[in-house]
Amino acid sequence: MIEIIDLHCHLTFEQYDEDREQVIEEAKKVLKGVVTSGVEPEDAKHALELAEMHKGFVFAMLGLHPIHVAGKTGQEIEEYEEFISENKRRIVGIGEIGLDYHWIRDPLKIKRTKEVFVDFLGLAKELDLPVVLHLRGTGSEAIEEGLKIISDEDIIKAVFHCFTGKPQLAEQICEEGYYISLPASIVRSKSMKKVAKRVPISFLLTETDAPYLSPTDEERNVPQHVKEVYEEIARQRKIEFAETEEEIERNFERLFKVEL
Ligand SMILES: [Zn+2]
Numbered sequence: 703m704i705e706i707i708d709l710h711c712h713l714t715f716e717q718y719d720e721d722r723e724q725v726i727e728e729a730k731k732v733l734k735g736v737v738t739s740g741v742e743p744e745d746a747k748h749a750l751e752l753a754e755m756h757k758g759f760v761f762a763m764l765g766l767h768p769i770h771v772a773g774k775t776g777q778e779i780e781e782y783e784e785f786i787s788e789n790k791r792r793i794v795g796i797g798e799i800g801l802d803y804h805w806i807r808d809p810l811k812i813k814r815t816k817e818v819f820v821d822f823l824g825l826a827k828e829l830d831l832p833v834v835l836h837l838r839g840t841g842s843e844a845i846e847e848g849l850k851i852i853s854d855e856d857i858i859k860a861v862f863h864c865f866t867g868k869p870q871l872a873e874q875i876c877e878e879g880y881y882i883s884l885p886a887s888i889v890r891s892k893s894m895k896k897v898a899k900r901v902p903i904s905f906l907l908t909e910t911d912a913p914y915l916s917p918t919d920e921e922r923n924v925p926q927h928v929k930e931v932y933e934e935i936a937r938q939r940k941i942e943f944a945e946t947e948e949e950i951e952r953n954f955e956r957l958f959k960v961e962l
Contacts, residue, residue, distance in 0.1 A: 705947045706932055707954050707962070708736040708925040709883050710798070710834060710863050710909035713760065714748040717913035717922050726756060729925040734951065734962045736760055736925045739798050739834065741767035742774075743782045750792055761960065763795040763834060768802040771818045772811050779818060783825050794958040796826040797834025798863055801844045816851070823855045832859035832957055834883075842867040849875060859957060864911050869896040876905040881957060883907040886917035886927045888934045898931075899938035903949045907957075908932060 708729075713736070718725050729736060738760055740749035746764045753762035764786050766779065774782070786796070799822040806812055826833045837848040845867045852860050861881040865872060872882050882901055886909075888894040898906070908931040912923035917930045936946045955961055 704732050704929070705734045705951060705962075706732065706928055707734055707908060707950055708910050708912070708928040709861065709907045709954065710739055710885075711736055711912040711923075711925050712741070712745075712914075713738040713752055713912075713925075714740065714745050715913050722752075725924055726752075726760065730756075730759060732926045732929065733759075735954070735960075737763055737794060737958075740764040741798065742770040743778070743785065746782070746785065750789060753792060758962075761794045761958070763793050763797045764789070765797040765799040765822060765834070766818060767798055767836060768800055768815045768819070769805050771815045772806070779821070783821070786825065787829060790829050790831070793831065794960060795832045795834055795861075796822055796829070797861070798836040799823070799833060800836040800848055801839065802836065803839030803844050805838075819848075820851065820855060823852060823857055826857065827855070832861065833857060834861045834863050836863055838866075842871055845871060845875075849878070849880075852880070853878060861907060861957070863909065864915070865894070865897060866891075867897075868893060869900045872897045872901050876901045881905050881907050881953065883909045884931050884935070885909050885911050885915045886923065886930045887915045889917045889930055895934060895938055898935045903935075903939065903941075903946075904953060906935065906950065907953055908935070908950055 740746035749762040753760045837844040863883045864885045865882045910928050916923035932946045936943045
């Protein structure tokens, strides 16, 4: 019996509109749980619905992805935060939130993205929920900045989702007590493999970011591909697949205060 977990994916996205239920049923055959992340208000409602329909298997977390910040007014964001507060018991965390210097280049937009990021960190603290961070840019600039912001904001529980930084930075993040989540694209990344080998296993998590980041030639990724991350972690650390499963599950349950 395989007991793997996908910490971060987007089952609500249109790539699954044709066969969403089938994708989830297939995922149930090999996974113990998946977290689907709502990235903006409309998507958030859908994420909650999916979690409701597949209780104990699909978990929801809600956030405002940095690329959706510019399109929202202050009032819309405030209302969305209220919506999240009201649904606090139906979610396991706040995310994804963060910085994105790949898509956002305009200084004014960058400034606002940061303000909204800090705002959502405040919401996470208020609701006592962990955060899942999207920190993307050239090099490790966004990751380093994100790390500084969350420590300044006294965030205790955070996951650096789809970690693309250097192994040394990953170690620093774990020393501060935060988690690193590795995606299935690890199969193509030397630096992710080093991260899998070097950071304490009690700070590692596994994800797909499906429908993105497929490890295969298929364009659309699915949660069951998270298996590749487990295989790579086991290979890099020279441990059994089963031990990897146990460790990741323990991390997941500790972080989200859930039992799978
Ligand atoms: Zn994502």
